[in-house]
Amino acid sequence: MWCPGCGIGVMLGALLRSFEELGYDCRDTVVVTGIGCTGKSDDYLVTHALHTTHGRALAYATGIKAFNPKLKVVVIMGDGDSVTIGGNHFLHAARRNMDLTAIIINNFNYGMTGGQFSGTTPSGAITQTSFYGNPERGIDICALAEVAGANYVARGTPYHVWELKTNIQEALSKKGFSVVEIYSPCPTHFGKNNQMKETRQMLHWLKEKGLPVKDYNRLEPSQKEGCFAVGKLVDRDEPDFNTRYEAVRARAMAPKGLRNGDTQ
Amino acid sequence: MQGNQAMAEGAFYAGARFYAGYPITPSSEIAEECSRKMPQMGGVFMQMEDEIASMAAIIGASLAGAKSFTATSGPGFSLMQENLGLAVMGEVPCVVINVQRSGPSTGLATKPAQSDVMQLRWGRHGDQMVIALSPASVSECFSLTVTAFNFAEKFRVPVILAPDEVIGHLRENVRIPAPGELEVIDRKKPSGPPEKYKPFAADADGVAPLAAYGSDYIFHVSSSMHGPDGYSNNNPANAAWRVDQLHRKIERHREEIVLTKTFDTEDADILLIAFGATTRASRAAALELRKQGIRAGVLQLITLWPFADQEVAALGQRARTVIVTEMNYSGQVAGEVRKVLGAAADIRQVNKYNGQIITPQDILEVIR
Numbered sequence A: 001m002w003c004p005g006c007g008i009g010v011m012l013g014a015l016l017r018s019f020e021e022l023g024y025d026c027r028d029t030v031v032v033t034g035i036g037c038t039g040k041s042d043d044y045l046v047t048h049a050l051h052t053t054h055g056r057a058l059a060y061a062t063g064i065k066a067f068n069p070k071l072k073v074v075v076i077m078g079d080g081d082s083v084t085i086g087g088n089h090f091l092h093a094a095r096r097n098m099d100l101t102a103i104i105i106n107n108f109n110y111g112m113t114g115g116q117f118s119g120t121t122p123s124g125a126i127t128q129t130s131f132y133g134n135p136e137r138g139i140d141i142c143a144l145a146e147v148a149g150a151n152y153v154a155r156g157t158p159y160h161v162w163e164l165k166t167n168i169q170e171a172l173s174k175k176g177f178s179v180v181e182i183y184s185p186c187p188t189h190f191g192k193n194n195q196m197k198e199t200r201q202m203l204h205w206l207k208e209k210g211l212p213v214k215d216y217n218r219l220e221p222s223q224k225e226g227c228f229a230v231g232k233l234v235d236r237d238e239p240d241f242n243t244r245y246e247a248v249r250a251r252a253m254a255p256k257g258l259r260n261g262d263t264q
Numbered sequence B: 001m002q003g004n005q006a007m008a009e010g011a012f013y014a015g016a017r018f019y020a021g022y023p024i025t026p027s028s029e030i031a032e033e034c035s036r037k038m039p040q041m042g043g044v045f046m047q048m049e050d051e052i053a054s055m056a057a058i059i060g061a062s063l064a065g066a067k068s069f070t071a072t073s074g075p076g077f078s079l080m081q082e083n084l085g086l087a088v089m090g091e092v093p094c095v096v097i098n099v100q101r102s103g104p105s106t107g108l109a110t111k112p113a114q115s116d117v118m119q120l121r122w123g124r125h126g127d128q129m130v131i132a133l134s135p136a137s138v139s140e141c142f143s144l145t146v147t148a149f150n151f152a153e154k155f156r157v158p159v160i161l162a163p164d165e166v167i168g169h170l171r172e173n174v175r176i177p178a179p180g181e182l183e184v185i186d187r188k189k190p191s192g193p194p195e196k197y198k199p200f201a202a203d204a205d206g207v208a209p210l211a212a213y214g215s216d217y218i219f220h221v222s223s224s225m226h227g228p229d230g231y232s233n234n235n236p237a238n239a240a241w242r243v244d245q246l247h248r249k250i251e252r253h254r255e256e257i258v259l260t261k262t263f264d265t266e267d268a269d270i271l272l273i274a275f276g277a278t279t280r281a282s283r284a285a286a287l288e289l290r291k292q293g294i295r296a297g298v299l300q301l302i303t304l305w306p307f308a309d310q311e312v313a314a315l316g317q318r319a320r321t322v323i324v325t326e327m328n329y330s331g332q333v334a335g336e337v338r339k340v341l342g343a344a345a346d347i348r349q350v351n352k353y354n355g356q357i358i359t360p361q362d363i364l365e366v367i368r
Helices: A008-021 A038-044 A057-067 A079-084 A087-096 A141-148 A161-173 A187-193 A199-209 A213-218 A241-253 B003-014 B028-037 B051-063 B074-089 B117-122 B138-155 B165-169 B236-251 B277-291 B309-316 B332-341 B360-365
Strands: A029-033 A048-051 A072-078 A101-106 A152-156 A178-183 A210-212 A228-235 B018-021 B044-047 B068-072 B094-098 B131-133 B158-161 B220-222 B260-263 B270-274 B296-301 B303-305 B321-326 B347-351
Touching: A008 A038, A008 A072, A008 A101, A008 A161, A029 A038, A029 A057, A038 A048, A038 A072, A048 A057, A057 A072, A057 A087, A057 A241, A057 B018, A057 B044, A057 B051, A072 A079, A079 A087, A079 A101, A079 A141, A087 A141, A087 B051, A101 A141, A101 A161, A141 A152, A141 A178, A141 A228, A152 A161, A161 A178, A161 A228, A187 A199, A199 A210, A210 A213, A213 A228, B003 B028, B003 B068, B003 B138, B003 B165, B018 B028, B018 B051, B028 B044, B044 B051, B051 B068, B051 B074, B051 B094, B068 B074, B074 B094, B074 B117, B074 B158, B074 B236, B094 B138, B117 B303, B117 B332, B131 B138, B138 B158, B138 B165, B270 B277, B270 B309, B277 B296, B277 B321, B277 B360, B296 B309, B309 B332, B321 B332, B321 B360, B332 B347
Parallel strands: A029 A048, A029 A072, A048 B220, A072 A101, A101 A178, A152 A178, A210 A228, B018 B044, B018 B068, B068 B094, B094 B158, B131 B158, B270 B296, B270 B321, B321 B347
Antiparallel strands: A152 A228, B131 B303, B260 B296
16 A cells, blocks of 8 residues: 555545446546656556556556446556656646546655655655755646636645545536646655654644635735645636547538538 | 657557657657547547556546557657556556657757667666557558557557657558458456455566446555555565566566567678668668678567567577667667667667668668
């Protein structure tokens, strides 16, 4: 399993409870994972599963979903998988609006390899490869998902357990690309160098700084510094890839002369 | 019909209904053909964000039950290697077409080469075996694509089809076989109680049945070392069993997989060994030598990997001189031939690596 205080177990619990409450069937559910601590998740599941290479989980899931739209495909990734090594696939899965649910544990570092900085590590943070402070800025996964075209985006934490489950269920139920990012600062590696060595310190941070979206949006820009919004951030209903591809197929199969243009 | 088009047609004939790729010269016509035909057949064409994603997507689609493939050239093939390794490890049937072009790096991007022979075999990290085929005509582009899918489905492996740019862009007349004329093999599906299904428990032929995501046979596929049930397993004995199995399921079917063609080799004093476009120059050179009273013949390697060591040994040991023709500097096939025939054998090389094809005159020069 995972280290004490890690949010991955809380995420997996919320996901499994969501599966159960939404009546998911193992036979038409596929869970795709990447590499790293979150990539261990599939070993605890009895659904169809594909444990892939680092950063590429969304591309594998895209192939599964594009060929068989009936499958419910859930992709579990970390911050390295989703927006660092796999950033390009994230952009394009969102742009295509693939009907996938991406569950992303953001622990602000590479936990599995011993705590090096990732693409989400905040500027100035101390890690095994940013000993004097991270010179780079961390990316905002939810903001990226929004501009890239995801239909649903939410942020949760292992402190806000019930809200997290609600967001996961909304994401699973949403057609199109849906993203649930879960802040879970790695207590073992990231936390020990960044004032969150103990789990309770991490939970305090999540509680103090994680504000419901409405409350967060009411703050002045200066007050937002160090805080983050928790809950549903984006909810829209753009057609997903498979819906658009069905239209392409219909044009391809139509008699010649009707194939191009939208006049048919 | 063009070679690239013939490979797309061969894939459709074999039942391919999923293509994912990223445009690259000199393979793009394959993607273009798929973008037009796949939706008409109810299949899927996807243009992915890069070759890494293309390889991943065809693996995902294959596990969802599709016969799937991609096509690329040198730089793209390099990018596919990591996920190609997952297809080996996860025993996922699929076909990768690498229309070989000049390198290193971007090289002469539109010019032919045969310099990926070792990359086909050893491009991925870790110990493994792959099947790689190379057509020498447009007709073979069609038929060997069907063969590639058949091997992929039968042995649950990725199969690489590696023409060179000359063959990919060559135009020749091709007769497309009627449906049923060529054998088309589909992967073994599991039977019996779904709860007993183990996706990596091989049958007597060394190959395990493969279910599809969405069926009652729920299964796990993993890039990590796994047991017969597909779940992580770090036991050394299990790891050894997996690596053994990945090799042996190909080795035990060697006779079926290793394909060669011979032209006038029965009495050949001079044996020309070639593949792809250089086969054609080699045949012309051999015919010219026959006219001069020199007994020359050609061994065409259709299967590049596993290497045709027995065939090379049988013909090469009888010949006085062996000439290996290939569009690369290092003699990637010549090295394998030397391994088989030994350092004492008279093995000559014809290598060209300037983006131009080998001509019959180039070959005749090393005999004079």
